[in-house]
Amino acid sequence: MIDIRSYARYVSVTVVIGATALLAWALADVLLLAFAGIVFATVLRALADPLHRRLHLSERWSVILVVLVLTAIVAGAAWLFGNQIVQQMGELARRLPEAAQQIMERIERSPLAGTMNDAIERAGESTSGTLKGLTRFATVTLGAVANALLIVFLALYLALEPRRYLKGALRLIPIAGRDNAERALLSAGRALRKWLLGQGIAMLGVGIATGIGLAIAGVPLALALGIVAGLADFVPIIGPIAAAIPGILMGFTVGPDIALYAAIVYLVVQQLEGNLITPLAQRWAVALPPAIALVSVVAFGVLFGILGVLFATPLAVVTMVLVRELYVEDVLESPEGRRAARRAQQAP
Structure with a gap:
């Protein structure tokens, strides 16, 4: 005989889960912006906590001091190097289409020209469409600036x-599960902090190594390309590949040999990152398998666009920790879970 109450409870839980999933899907962009805010808040707290411990400042004043110092550093860097960086970035944006055109002309003169004509024509049509989309680009840029301000x-x-918002989130969870939820959220926060610090070190190393390597190889605008490589390294696997394209294109503006040298520089830097920089920077952080990182970036990029690509990896780090804390350790490896597994093995 069917237990009506149990059946109604299961149906209610299913409906609530489904409704929550639909709501999360509808608000995906907002939730990603909120997660981006959490990521940057984690960075601020990671920098502020040592000041709180060593200088005996309040947590609030430690954060304010970090914000002031970061603002001063950015302003000082902009005053010292801003003009050069802006000029190189503008020059890079101006010369990349020229580099692409030079490559097309080389292809046209090569034996493969006949098989590449269609691709070249499509590229030309795409370029024309891009030039016609300046208004849309401006709109997207304004939206990105607004989102950035919201995140900040x-x-x-x-x-x-942080504790105020953590307590507010925990109140949405049944009392019996709040202790486990708090432990899991704090563990996820620590893992995210360690991953971000390690990734920041890796990004800095990649940016410096790429800029120096490209300058030695004779590639124009090495400073701008080094900055691009460092920033792109925040997105694993796909980011470094995307960052190598403009550097190789700029190498072609000088000659095929310089383009080859540029490709070698990117390859060497990525080998150094994968085998030296990242292992040292992330040795105390959560281990994120490359396959999971790649799938996360691709999936979130397809579903949520550029914002999904940017924050797919830190979200994967948080998800891994929450699954480990709330499911693997609290369910599968709990005493009840172990007893259930033994009973299942002993059953005929």
């Missing part, structure tokens, strides 16, 4: 009062 202010609020 959200990060400030979260960094100033």
Whole structure:
């Protein structure tokens, strides 16, 4: 005989889970922005906590001091190097289409020209369409600036009062599960902090090594290309590949041999990153398998666009820790879970 109450409870839980999933899907962009704010708040807290411990400042004033110092560093760097960086970035944006055109002309003169004509024509049509889309580009840029400001202010609020928001989130969870949920969230926060610090070190190393290597190889605009490589390294696997394209294109503006040298520089830097920089930087962080990182980046990129690509990896880190804490350790490896596994093995 069917237990009506149990059946109704299961149906209710299923409906609630389904409705929550649909709501999360509808608000995916907002949730990603919120997660971006959490990521940057984690960075601020990681920098502020040592000041809180060593200088005996309050947590709030530690965060404020970090924000002031970061603002001063950015302003000082902009004053010292801003003009050069802006000029090189502008020159890079101007010369990349020229480099692509030079490659097309070389292809046209090569024996493969006949088989590449269609691709060249499509590229030309794409370039023409891009030039016609300047208004759309401006709109997207304004939207990106607005999102960036939202993320910054959200990060400030979260960094100033993290416990307030943590307690608010825990109140949405049944009392019996709050202790485990708090432990899991704190573990996820620590893992995210360690991953971000390690990734920041890796990005800095990649940017410096790439810039120096390209300058030695004779590639134009090495400073701008080094900055691009360092920033792109935040997205694993796909980011470094995407960052290598403009460097190789700029090498072609000088000659095929310089383009080859540029490719070698990117290859060597990536080998150094994979075998030296990242293992040292992430030795105390959560181990994220490359396959999971790649699938996360591709899946979130397809579903949520550029914002999904940018924050897929830190979200995967947090998800891995939550699954480990709340499912693997609390369910599968709990005493009840072990007893259930033994009973299943002993059953005929």
